[in-house]
Amino acid sequence: MEYKPTIGLEIHAELKTKTKMFCGCLNDSEEKKPNANVCPICMGHPGTLPVINKEAVASVIRTGIALNCNVPDLAKFDRKNYFYPDLPKGYQISQYDKPLCEKGYLEVDGKKIVIKRIHLEEDTGKLMHSGEDFSLVDYNRAGVPLMELVTEPDIKSAQEAKKFAEELQLILKYLGVSDADMEKGQMRVEANISVSKTEKLGTKVEIKNLNSFRAVEKGIEYETERQKELLKDGGKVLQETRGWDDVKSKTFPQREKEEAHDYRYFPEPDLPPLKHAPELIKEIKAEIFELPQGKRERFEKEYGLDARETGVLVGDKKMCNYFEKVISELGDWLTSIEGSQVMNNEKFFKLAKLAANYLTSDLRGIMEGLSFEKLQITPENFAEFITLIYKGKISSKIAKMVLIEMFKTGADPSHIIEDQKLDQITDVSEIEGIVREVVAANPRVVKDYKAGKENAFQYLIGQIMAKSRGKANPQTARDVLNKALTE
Numbered sequence: 001m002e003y004k005p006t007i008g009l010e011i012h013a014e015l016k017t018k019t020k021m022f023c024g025c026l027n028d029s030e031e032k033k034p035n036a037n038v039c040p041i042c043m044g045h046p047g048t049l050p051v052i053n054k055e056a057v058a059s060v061i062r063t064g065i066a067l068n069c070n071v072p073d074l075a076k077f078d079r080k081n082y083f084y085p086d087l088p089k090g091y092q093i094s095q096y097d098k099p100l101c102e103k104g105y106l107e108v109d110g111k112k113i114v115i116k117r118i119h120l121e122e123d124t125g126k127l128m129h130s131g132e133d134f135s136l137v138d139y140n141r142a143g144v145p146l147m148e149l150v151t152e153p154d155i156k157s158a159q160e161a162k163k164f165a166e167e168l169q170l171i172l173k174y175l176g177v178s179d180a181d182m183e184k185g186q187m188r189v190e191a192n193i194s195v196s197k198t199e200k201l202g203t204k205v206e207i208k209n210l211n212s213f214r215a216v217e218k219g220i221e222y223e224t225e226r227q228k229e230l231l232k233d234g235g236k237v238l239q240e241t242r243g244w245d246d247v248k249s250k251t252f253p254q255r256e257k258e259e260a261h262d263y264r265y266f267p268e269p270d271l272p273p274l275k276h277a278p279e280l281i282k283e284i285k286a287e288i289f290e291l292p293q294g295k296r297e298r299f300e301k302e303y304g305l306d307a308r309e310t311g312v313l314v315g316d317k318k319m320c321n322y323f324e325k326v327i328s329e330l331g332d333w334l335t336s337i338e339g340s341q342v343m344n345n346e347k348f349f350k351l352a353k354l355a356a357n358y359l360t361s362d363l364r365g366i367m368e369g370l371s372f373e374k375l376q377i378t379p380e381n382f383a384e385f386i387t388l389i390y391k392g393k394i395s396s397k398i399a400k401m402v403l404i405e406m407f408k409t410g411a412d413p414s415h416i417i418e419d420q421k422l423d424q425i426t427d428v429s430e431i432e433g434i435v436r437e438v439v440a441a442n443p444r445v446v447k448d449y450k451a452g453k454e455n456a457f458q459y460l461i462g463q464i465m466a467k468s469r470g471k472a473n474p475q476t477a478r479d480v481l482n483k484a485l486t487e
Contacts, residue, residue: 001197003231005224007155010190010206011168013178014123015059015145021122022050022093027144029184034128034138042122042143044089049270052077056145057100057274059177060120062284063147064101066175066291067115074275075100077120077268085137086125094121094148096265098273106171107293108163114152121146141185147178153192153201158220162213165189170292173317182211189216194237195227202227203237207244207251219244223251295320303327304349305356312360318372319359322379326355329383355386362400366407376410385413397470398422425471428480431464434472435480438463449485457481 023041041048078096099119105112125142172178180187189210194202242251299310330351449456
């Protein structure tokens with residue numbers, strides 16, 4: 001039998017609240033000045049008392065409900081005791097046996113991965129290593145609300161783990177509870193991996209602080225193979241915590257893995273237990289709108305898009321919201337033309353696909369990472385741009401020129417076309433004149449076409465479009481050229 005991996009994930013996400021978890025200091029991940037957002041409470045000064053951030057609690061419950069979790073009537077905070085320079089109190093306020101949420105699941109590629117618990121704690125500070133014989137500590141992050149999600153060991157491959165983390169990040173963004181930017185450390189993944197030939201789990205090894213989806217996948221792949229090779233050679237896997245070296249693409253030992261008793265958990269004496277009112281849960285449920293998987297399914301059904309198109313759109317919440325506004329405009333326009341509701345018909349699907357393709361390829365390429373919130377092109381103008389293409393008023397070449405100008409100026413596409421004289425040539429006699437000139441200038445290519453070389457026809461079409469500056473109606477040009485070559 002082959003060794004098979006069993007993987008569980010622990011994912012931390014910094015919550016997007018105005019203030020820290022137990023004090024009034026700003027929760028500002030963009031703050032550059034070290035130790036600017038600190039106070040006696042988050043620095044653990046004697047005699048100070050923490051106060052629970054209600055919005056942070058609501059954010060965790062919102063996440064739990066979205067992930068099909070049970071929200072127990074009672075939750076409490078505990079002290080997790082360990083010493084580290086970036087932990088100012090000498091302990092961390094966390095949750096141990098009574099978390100805010102438990103027993104949920106997230107579906108990935110049709111498989112339900114069970115979520116054991118989601119709890120709330122405070123983040124640590126940041127150690128800044130100088131490369132000399134000392135390190136500096138920035139406590140701006142200390143005390144920031146930190147949500148931790150723990151899965152059951154249900155994951156069977158590095159690719160599955162990566163997809164789980166990607167989908168969770170997207171859900172957190174859709175819920176508005178966290179920006180979950182891994183580059184900024186707002187979301188960190190830890191993976192517990194063991195390999196075994198039987199149903200009995202092997203010795204667990206944890207990889208800490210995987211800070212990109214690539215690191216999640218590559219780290220788990222490496223560690224799985226490392227354990228397999230070790231066992232095949234007669235060695236023994238040690239229960240330990242390992243780090244991930246992104247440059248060398250390998251894990252390395254850090255320390256032996258701690259158990260719960262090593263942290264000497266006990267109830268936080270300065271915070272009361274939390275008893276959730278049914279009204280609060282009901283209120284939070286009402287705040288949860290359509291999540292990514294539901295949106296993908298609706299886009300495929302209502303707009304006729306394929307899985308690739310929906311995946312790209314839904315993967316960027318701001319682009320997705322922009323697309324929905326464009327679709328609304330296109331639906332209204334088509335309804336006004338057809339005289340009745342046109343959702344879910346072939347013409348509407350064609351418009352939706354045109355919009356999706358130009359949005360996810362041409363426009364996104366021009367934007368070069370710019371947020372859709374800062375885009376000058378209004379959804380109304382983009383919808384008008386799509387209708388011009390749909391009606392054959394502009395060719396694909398002209399469309400690209402118009403879109404670039406719209407991006408630069410935010411102007412209406414019809415005005416751009418009029419001002420720059422980019423109207424498509426649809427007059428047959430005018431196109432016939434261009435075709436005659438192209439045929440006369442390329443006798444050898446015409447001879448090749450008549451000899452059976454189909455590529456010659458495409459070359460001539462290219463010459464026609466070039467001579468007309470991309471303005472000739474492509475289908476009319478093909479029809480006229482075809483007639484001219486068969487005469």
